[in-house]
Amino acid sequence: MAPPARYGPPAYSIPQRYMHREPPPEGADSNTRPYIIFFSYLLTCFLVTIFILLKLIRRASVLQKSTTARLPPKKHVWLFGGLAVGSLLSTWTQMFQYFRISYHQWLMWRSYYELEPHMRHWGLWLKETSLFREAWETVIVGNARYWWSHQIFFFALGLGLYLEQKGLPRGIRYTWAFMLLGQIVAISFATNLFLLTLLLSPPAPPSAPSGTRGHKWLGPWLLNLLAIFATAYPAMQLADEHYWYHPTHFMPMLLAPHIALMVLPVVRALVPPGYFEDDIQIADRIYNYLWVLVFANGGLMLGWTTVTAYAYSGVAGIVNAVFEHPAVGSVGFDVVFCWTTWICWKRTQTKPTRTEVSMHADEPSTEFVRDGRDTFVGAGAYGDGIRRR
Known part of the structure; x- marks a missing residue:
């Protein structure tokens, strides 16, 4: 395969609609619709971030007032807070640079038509440019570039599993916000905010024995199993050059993982908790198996793309691919921060010793933490995590 151009592969560096060079519309078109779409996207990014931060501040406030729940180490809070800020700054500095390059x-x-100044507005640019599609075309096409971009599929998948496995038992039901934020802002940014939320949430209490009731193997985890296949299969297919040069086949493969x-976070948000009969113990065991499936697929893809990219351009080509285009840089920094975040999380999560376990066994139950006069924010079960007197 011929090496890609600096700002994209040969088939995509110049969008086909530019090659046709259709005359611009008469007069100064207001282009209200593209303006609304673009700024609604930016507003959604901002509002979802604020929503998560407000929830995070509330949980931190409740935890500080608790007399039984243990506060997380401050250095851990600062660590993941710093990673979240670094992730946001690095990825979105590249994104705004991508917007600038796309416009120019x-x-x-x-300029072939010598546009008048009143025709050079953002509205006409947004109307004639598909930013989402062109960014992913630039990011995916090319062996070295895909070495970076394919990893973000599996980090998004890992976030989805962790939201269900660790978030819901601690009363974090707004998992849709983290997944949406990851898809429209950055996976590493959403992951760090979620891990901060876990740190500032009360620990899950010991689950009650199920007695003679049989375990229910069927549950919402089936949707995550389908998500694994709907993410891993497109990630493997997009490594094929066929999808690099056939735009009509490219978009369905790209949209399937998104x-x-x-699906499951939205279902959790819309369906009342009573409709879910979650067995925490069996669900945790199942998610451990799902993690094996994710690691197996992710490891296979990482090995394959590494061999292919190394044979094509070597280590230098893989590293330099991040700096070839801002869209690639945004995804590349996202991947770097994802690796850093999960490594730090693994190192900071220490298992309690037997002495600590025996000490907590003698303490009163900390299933609920007081939040205000009549509200308790809880950690247990897969419900709302809020109990009122």
Whole structure:
């Protein structure tokens, strides 16, 4: 395969609609619709972030007032808070750079018609440019670039599993917010905010014995199992050059993981908790098996893309791919922060000793933490985590 151009592969560096060079519309078109779409996207990113931060502050406030729950080490809170800020700054510095390059590229090809100043507005650029599609076309096409971009599929998948396995037992039911934030802002940013939320949430109490009631193997985890296949299969297929040069086949493969990973969080948000009969013990065991499936697929893809990219351009080519284009840089920094975040999380999560376990066994139950006069924010079960007197 011929090496890709600096700002994209040969088939995508110049969008086909620019090659046709259709005349610009008469007059100064207001282009209200593209403006609304673009700024609604930015507003959604901002509002979802604020929503999660407000929830995070509330949990931290409740935890500080608790007399039984143990506060997390401050250095851990600062660590993941710093990683969240670093992730946001690094990925979105690249994103705004991508917006700038996209506009100037559009203006360069539109200048064939010697556009009047009143026609060089953002509205016409947004109307004639598909930012989402062109960014992913740039990021995926090329062996070295795909070495970076394919990893984000599996980090998103890992976040989806962790939201269910660790978030719901601690009363974090707004998992949709983290997954949505990961898809529209950065997976590493959403992951760090979720891990911060876990740190500032009360620990899950010991689950009650199930007695003679049989375990129910069927549950919401089936949707995550489907999400694994709906994410791993497109990730493998997009490594094929066929999808790099056939745009009509490219978009369905790209959208499948985005949709599949949002299904269960949205269902959790819309369906009342009473409709879910979750067995925490069996669900935790099942998710351990699902993690094996994710690691196996992710490891296979990482090995395959590493061999392919190394044979094509070597280590230098893989590293330099991050700096070839801002869209690639945004995904590349996202991947770097994902690796850093999960490694730090693994190292900071120490298992309690037998002495600590025996000490906590003699303490009163800390299933609920007081939040205000009549509200208790709890850690247990798969319910709302809130109990009122």
